[in-house]
Amino acid sequence: MKVERSAINPRRDQDYPEWYQQVIKAADLAEISSIRGCMVIKPWGYAIWENMQRILNGMLKKSGHKNAYFPLFIPLRFFEKEAEHVEGFAKECAIVTHSRLQPDGKGHLIPASPLEEPLVVRPTSETIIGESFANWVKSYRDLPLKINQWANVVRWEMRTRLFLRTTEFLWQEGHTVHSSPEEAMQETRDMLEVYRVFAEGYMAMPVICGKKSNSERFPGAVDTYCIEAMMQDKKALQAGTSHFLGQNFAKASGIKFVNREGTEEYGWTTSWGVTTRLIGGLIMTHSDDDGLVLPPKLAPIHAVILPIFTEPDRSIVLQYCNELKQELEGNVSSFSDISIEIDDRDLRGGEKFWSHVKRGVPIVIEVGMRDVGANSVCFSRRDAVRSGKQTCDRNTFVGTFRSLLDDIQAILFERARQYRDTNKVSIDSEAEFFAHFREFGGFAVAHWSGDSAIEDRIKKELGVTIRCLPLEGGEEGICPFSGKKSKQRAIWAKSY
Amino acid sequence: MKVERSAINPRRDQDYPEWYQQVIKAADLAEISSIRGCMVIKPWGYAIWENMQRILNGMLKKSGHKNAYFPLFIPLRFFEKEAEHVEGFAKECAIVTHSRLQPDGKGHLIPASPLEEPLVVRPTSETIIGESFANWVKSYRDLPLKINQWANVVRWEMRTRLFLRTTEFLWQEGHTVHSSPEEAMQETRDMLEVYRVFAEGYMAMPVICGKKSNSERFPGAVDTYCIEAMMQDKKALQAGTSHFLGQNFAKASGIKFVNREGTEEYGWTTSWGVTTRLIGGLIMTHSDDDGLVLPPKLAPIHAVILPIFTEPDRSIVLQYCNELKQELEGNVSSFSDISIEIDDRDLRGGEKFWSHVKRGVPIVIEVGMRDVGANSVCFSRRDAVRSGKQTCDRNTFVGTFRSLLDDIQAILFERARQYRDTNKVSIDSEAEFFAHFREFGGFAVAHWSGDSAIEDRIKKELGVTIRCLPLEGGEEGICPFSGKKSKQRAIWAKSY
Secondary structure, eight states: OOOOOOSSSSOTTTOHHHHHHHHHHHTTOEEEOSSTTOEEEOHHHHHHHHHHHHHHHHHHHHTTOEEOBOOSEEEHHHHTTSHHHHHHHGGGOOEEEEEEEEEOSSSOEEEEEEEEEEEEEOSSOHHHHHHHHHHHOOBGGGOSEEEEEEEEEEOOOSSOBTTTBOSEEEEEEEEEEESSHHHHHHHHHHHHHHHHHHHHHTSOOOOEEEEOOGGGSOTTOSEEEEEEEEOTTSOEEEEEEEEEOTTHHHHHHTOEEEOTTSOEEEOEEEEEEEETHHHHHHHHHHOBTTBOOOOGGGOSOSEEEEEOOOGGGHHHHHHHHHHHHHHHHHHOOSSTTOOEEEOOOSOOHHHHHHHHHHTTOSEEEEEOHHHHHHTEEEEEEGGGGGGOOEEEEHHHHHHHHHHHHHHHHHHHHHHHHHHHHHTEEEOOSHHHHHHHHHHTOSEEEEEOOSOHHHHHHHHHHHSOEEEEEESSOOOOEEOTTTSOEESSEEEEEOBO | OOOOOOSSSSOTTTOHHHHHHHHHHHHTOEEEOSSTTOEEEOHHHHHHHHHHHHHHHHHHHHTTOEEOBOOSEEEHHHHTTSHHHHHHHGGGOOEEEEEEEEEOSSSOEEEEEEEEEEEEEOSSOHHHHHHHHHHHOOBGGGOSEEEEEEEEEEOOOSSOBTTTBOSEEEEEEEEEEESSHHHHHHHHHHHHHHHHHHHHHTSOOOOEEEEOOGGGSOTTOSEEEEEEEEOTTSOEEEEEEEEEOTTHHHHHHTOEEEOTTSOEEEOEEEEEEEETHHHHHHHHHHOBTTBOOOOGGGOSOSEEEEEOOOGGGHHHHHHHHHHHHHHHHHHOOSSTTOOEEEOOOSSOHHHHHHHHHHTTOSEEEEEOHHHHHHTEEEEEEGGGGGGOOEEEEHHHHHHHHHHHHHHHHHHHHHHHHHHHHHTEEEOOSHHHHHHHHHHTOSEEEEEOOSOHHHHHHHHHHHSOEEEEEESSOOOOEEOTTTOOEESSEEEEEOBO
């Protein structure tokens, strides 16, 4: 059997982390910058982020959230207000201490004009937004207050990796205030559901919704909920979190309201966010040894048309391509902004074809004089690029293009779901659990007594943590690590 | 004659700067934060910015620009590379010097882990983007490179004012590389034209396109072009700038390409940007003594419907309002996202009506049982709110709603243009020039020899500067300040 050369080297099974870097490079999504741990998001990567933003923004507005913008800088005194919060972030903050540069007399510049109070570059905005909310909220009539912000945040991470963990990243952060714990908890869960729908419906990335154990909770939260996905190396990726903050941050910031009975009480708050990390999840869920694979609903371009001609036929072939582009863009209604690109660069055919495969364009169409003569379309699907090209009557192709994209979207989700489910096993003994992670990896679904000492031990011995306590599947049982009673099974895995 | 009370106090003619603050407060657009010079952009203000972004983003993509994202932090060594540039920004930079906080032993936190090299929070991104461009550009085939970034930037301003001048602001910054000075200059001028079309066509804010004198040039640029608008206090507002950077930044960052002849040369670059300052311009161009006035093309909501009923008629009136909302939203095709709000809050009618006037909603519709019976609509136009309400047959109103919005848009532009032109006078003697600024203010269109000593003197004596050398109207003449020859007239004004 002939082994075909893959477009990406190394392959996933050879060196997964390096394969990940090479997929990003081949698709021209992003690159490391000269600033420690910061990335440059290149146009193709940013176009995917813009699609994610557009869709999520629509979902957030539909659920009654309004966008606003709060300062990048947090005065130290705000940051200190919530003890667990500052404890959680103090070790990884960029601190602004000066407001001017002045010559050092040796031809260089040095910081000057020290600030009276240092400013923290926001790692998250609970404390600065809380300051505003305390002024905005007076009465129960002002509630619920449901605000979202699209912004950059900075966490001084020690080990960084493109999209997955960078010093600066982009995200949306939602912040809400409610008049009761029930309503705030409902919001926390509703937003988790928004993230699930986005991950599964648009990213085609199946997720498990659950609650974090106390050790993995957001610093300052009462409860943290999350969506967890499985990457192709069987590790878990936390893809979004939604926090029920109780009255912790309301007390820290002084968010108080007069209730219907005329009594003043603290508000109940939530916060929730997803980041450019989602692009890392997208890459690792679908990409293969030939590069990036994009679900059509997030692809910046749905199909690329490659005209193939010798010079005398140039205008005939290009006209056919232009007509086809217009027919396809006009015909596809369920994808709001269908986008077809004609690539007539002067490049070798094979090189050109594979450049689009590597950057994940769902459909690559080739049009030559033979197609013009037969009124046909020769195309290749990114989800099955090694299965070869198909030829189709032009009108049929145009008429079924939408269902072709739907089909690719569905297949990507189904493939990822099968992979996840195949690598998710129920385990009932400690020996089996250890063997599972030493030999296979993946998700282990195992009972747990709730004792954090068990989490610590397993993290130390196996590098495995509880990813979440799933919202579904709550039958009681026995913790295999302690023999004690367990309320429900947890998802255990290595993670990013 | 009865003097009506204005909704905003003080009025424009009483205290213009305070009126500006009060309009922002009454429309709930933004507020000062606890962080020196930083603002919080509230939902109504941010919704205007989102509309600006959506429209401008579409214009930039249509002209072949792609969005990307570059790091927030600039290492000092990059920043130092362009001498004029660093000179221009060194005095107003936020500098990150530490990456951690640690307890001071007295219950507070202090910065720890000093960085080896301080980082500048970007005041503009030429130097950091240049670092990437130097890697991306190899050959003439890579050019032109046309990139845009939507981002936050920080300039440590001494005197700040909401939207007009804030320590942190939001903007778009375009950065391009070209293979010839002619092409780079064309890009500089093309982008200025995009800004003019946006300002006049969407903001309904007339602008003068021109070139800055050397003293007002962007630090490091060869030439800076700008659009200048007149506010209602007759001061000028620089609303957007487009810079021809020559090879200055290409040399500083090492952006080189191999040309068609096989020779390596430095690229020719441009940069251009508009900021949240545009919202300040929007406010000061159209608003009146009753608050914000929004041009329909940028209004987040085009009309608000106020149902007026006594309890038994509630459902009848609300049904009429809902039908009307649907008819209006479905009917208006030239405004892509027409948005109608029904405000059924339990508030006094007058208070509710004026709340929408103050926040600038173009049309306020009131619907009571009488309108339901007559199948009519009673409405008031924001551009003529003191002229009273009009009643109109429902079908006619729905059928002409689009032209009603177009009409308001056109009237706002025309009003602003007339105001600007009335307060723009040609002046040919120094005495007249001084009298003009001491007695009236506005734009003076006067010749100038090109000598920057004249600019300095006039700035010192009158607080007046050259806003631009207009692109149109270049007849030669005599400089009234020096008696020397002048190539063209300049626009002189006090400015923000």
